[in-house]
Amino acid sequence: MTSQAANQNRARIPPAKSEGKRLVDDHPVKVQHDQVPGAPESLTTFYRDFDESGRLTHGHGLVEFRRTQALLRRHLPPPPARVLDVGGGPGVHATWLADDGYDVLLLDPVEQHVARATALAAGRFTARTGDARSLDRAPGTVDAVLLLGPLYHLPDPADRATALREAVRSARPGGLVAVAAISRVGGGAVDAVRRDLLAEPAVRSAVHDVLNTGWTRLAPAFYFHTPDELGAELLAADLLDVRVHGLEGPAWALVPDHAGSSDPIVTTVADLADLADADPMTVGASSHLLAIGHTSSSGSVQLQAQ
Numbered sequence: 001m002t003s004q005a006a007n008q009n010r011a012r013i014p015p016a017k018s019e020g021k022r023l024v025d026d027h028p029v030k031v032q033h034d035q036v037p038g039a040p041e042s043l044t045t046f047y048r049d050f051d052e053s054g055r056l057t058h059g060h061g062l063v064e065f066r067r068t069q070a071l072l073r074r075h076l077p078p079p080p081a082r083v084l085d086v087g088g089g090p091g092v093h094a095t096w097l098a099d100d101g102y103d104v105l106l107l108d109p110v111e112q113h114v115a116r117a118t119a120l121a122a123g124r125f126t127a128r129t130g131d132a133r134s135l136d137r138a139p140g141t142v143d144a145v146l147l148l149g150p151l152y153h154l155p156d157p158a159d160r161a162t163a164l165r166e167a168v169r170s171a172r173p174g175g176l177v178a179v180a181a182i183s184r185v186g187g188g189a190v191d192a193v194r195r196d197l198l199a200e201p202a203v204r205s206a207v208h209d210v211l212n213t214g215w216t217r218l219a220p221a222f223y224f225h226t227p228d229e230l231g232a233e234l235l236a237a238d239l240l241d242v243r244v245h246g247l248e249g250p251a252w253a254l255v256p257d258h259a260g261s262s263d264p265i266v267t268t269v270a271d272l273a274d275l276a277d278a279d280p281m282t283v284g285a286s287s288h289l290l291a292i293g294h295t296s297s298s299g300s301v302q303l304q305a306q
């Protein structure tokens, strides 16, 4: 197995560390948000052992990359426009956006990601440390805000609402907000089957919790959405024209971890994802979701007056 494939093979819901130890109750956990570890510490721990730079370069990560790129190119205002890439990680999307002519500022709380993004940018875009819940931006100063990561690392709904409000506040009237999430069915349950982990009692119990609550103690730094829940969170943040897309489509689990960009299976599965997007029933089968909405064209002052 290549190191890339080993990286991709890391389970989002990991196998239990000690055999026989009961890590999760049989019944769905009620998320105790005051017990959820602080995001920066749990994030740093997770990303210390995980090569985020390589995640989208092979296997189903390539399908996620291509579909994200295609959907953003379809919906973003034309370049040059100001794009705030919040949770931009090591800069994979910021790089092609800058090459397309966008004026990109990447923010991420993990310092190693900011350092890698800065190196990758080579002057094409700027990367700084920052948190989605407190954007250091004047209101209405960007054309588009991307949240391709923060929402699935914020298990507390109040934190997700704050992050979405900050995105809406930062975007100009009529601006675009694009939000990625991990699907409960695709990214939680199907992923456990794909990795042949569902027979492990702790994983089975964690999948049960993810399907019922969106959260599991086995993967405390993650939150998993249903498509309806994600759409409702954007609408509650006053975003308009909200549509939730399935990113990798219903066949993503058939892509081998070692598949490269010239493997036909990657193109075929991405093509099916595009076709299946017309059917709302298949959206949750994708590993990742991408919700896109717009701020009111009359601006937040008008919204408050309603």
Ligand SMILES: C[S@@+](CC[C@H](N)C(=O)[O-])C[C@H]1O[C@@H](n2cnc3c(N)ncnc32)[C@H](O)[C@@H]1O
Pocket (backbone or CB within 6 Å): 039, 043, 052, 056, 086, 087, 088, 089, 090, 092, 093, 107, 108, 109, 110, 113, 130, 131, 132, 133, 148, 149, 150, 153, 154
């Ligand atoms: C899986 S990576 C995705 C990186 C990139 N946006 C992409 O789509 O490939 C998730 C990113 O979200 C970042 N993140 C998590 N919580 C965040 C928060 N509260 N504010 C901003 N970024 C956050 C993580 O540090 C990480 O870089």
